[in-house]
Amino acid sequence: MVASRRVGTCALRTWKKKSNASSATIPRIVSHHTAADTSIGLPHGWPGRRGGCDCSRARTPRRVVPDTAAIPPWDPYGSAAGDRGERRDRARVRRRRSLRRRLSLLLRRPPRRPRRRQTDLVWRLLDLRPGMEVLDLACGHGRIANRLAARGCRVTGLDSSQPFLDRARTTAGELGVTVDYVHGDMRRLPWTGRFDRVVSWFTAFGYFDDADDRRVLAQAAAALKPGGRLALDLNNYAAVVRTYQASTVVERDGDLLIDRYRLDLLTSRNVVKRTVVRDGRVRHVPYSVRMFTFPELRDRLLDAGFAAVRGFGADGGPLTMDSRRMIVVAER
Ligand SMILES: C[S@@+](CC[C@H](N)C(=O)[O-])C[C@H]1O[C@@H](n2cnc3c(N)ncnc32)[C@H](O)[C@@H]1O
Numbered sequence: 215m216v217a218s219r220r221v222g223t224c225a226l227r228t229w230k231k232k233s234n235a236s237s238a239t240i241p242r243i244v245s246h247h248t249a250a251d252t253s254i255g256l257p258h259g260w261p262g263r264r265g266g267c268d269c270s271r272a273r274t275p276r277r278v279v280p281d282t283a284a285i286p287p288w289d290p291y292g293s294a295a296g297d298r299g300e301r302r303d304r305a306r307v308r309r310r311r312s313l314r315r316r317l318s319l320l321l322r323r324p325p326r327r328p329r330r331r332q333t334d335l336v337w338r339l340l341d342l343r344p345g346m347e348v349l350d351l352a353c354g355h356g357r358i359a360n361r362l363a364a365r366g367c368r369v370t371g372l373d374s375s376q377p378f379l380d381r382a383r384t385t386a387g388e389l390g391v392t393v394d395y396v397h398g399d400m401r402r403l404p405w406t407g408r409f410d411r412v413v414s415w416f417t418a419f420g421y422f423d424d425a426d427d428r429r430v431l432a433q434a435a436a437a438l439k440p441g442g443r444l445a446l447d448l449n450n451y452a453a454v455v456r457t458y459q460a461s462t463v464v465e466r467d468g469d470l471l472i473d474r475y476r477l478d479l480l481t482s483r484n485v486v487k488r489t490v491v492r493d494g495r496v497r498h499v500p501y502s503v504r505m506f507t508f509p510e511l512r513d514r515l516l517d518a519g520f521a522a523v524r525g526f527g528a529d530g531g532p533l534t535m536d537s538r539r540m541i542v543v544a545e546r
Contacts, residue, residue: 358415372397407436411442443544472491
């Protein structure tokens with residue numbers, strides 16, 4: 215089904231009307247531009263908050279394909295589904311840049327450079343130096359691994375997603391850096407005493423039951439040289455509870471990522487019903503991730519063989535109720 219672009223109308227409302235999608239499919243976000251309604255948990259900086267919804271510029275999804283095929287939860291835009299080529303066409307890149315520019319103007323601040331900032335933080339907290347052997351555990355599409363390699367580290371990236379690894383290798387080639395990308399499972403690492411540093415960034419830990427999460431930490435400890443360091447970057451539980459939102463919506467180039475959350479206090483797991491609308495296709499991707507307080511994670515790290523554990527906030531400063539992220543650095 216092809217729906218034309220409509221200016222001044224919420225893309226989702228148009229999509230719903232044309233596709234006859236049931237209102238139960240995505241009930242919350244349809245109302246998100248009708249008023250200054252923040253109860254549905256729009257992310258900070260969402261243009262609607264400043265009185266103008268950007269969705270009118272978004273491409274209306276063309277068709278609705280109920281697709282419950284498993285794509286990984288950490289693959290919000292479905293790159294693992296295999297159509298990166300189309301996504302990379304130049305027109306779309308231009309649109310993305312233009313959206314960023316427009317948002318920057320709207321928010322009166324220069325475009326952010328999150329990747330470089332993250333790499334700076336990893337560099338500082340892990341006290342990295344050129345020539346060090348670094349393992350990026352669950353490296354995704356290599357955004358940290360490639361940049362650490364560009365700064366002179368000898369980097370290995372491990373991930374269970376082949377499409378992510380392919381993309382990481384391509385980017386490494388474009389950047390002219392060498393990274394050893396390895397397909398594998400973080401619960402079973404093939405290295406002992408090999409690395410100076412291990413980095414696990416952007417909530418790449420807490421996917422499994424307690425025994426397997428502990429196994430991941432033990433494997434990371436074993437992969438490190440004596441005196442080596444591990445850095446984990448996770449959600450800050452306290453801040454998540456304090457600012458808990460029933461749902462969030464993220465729009466990128468007309469594609470949508472809708473998360474509806476439930477915090478299970480008996481298991482400390484954030485249970486997420488994720489809906490991805492990409493190129494008019496709808497996918498439902500449920501997943502859950504364990505939330506750790508600092509003492510809980512510190513005790514697990516000590517049990518896994520680490521000797522000293524420190525906690526930081528998102529920018530490497532003190533960990534507080536307001537810290538968006540919790541970064542934990544452990545030494546072997
Ligand atoms: C939230 S992403 C983080 C990616 C990357 N660290 C970053 O900062 O962009 C989580 C990653 O964990 C990977 N992953 C999930 N289960 C895994 C496993 N059992 N072994 C290795 N990687 C896994 C996913 O493929 C995904 O790339």
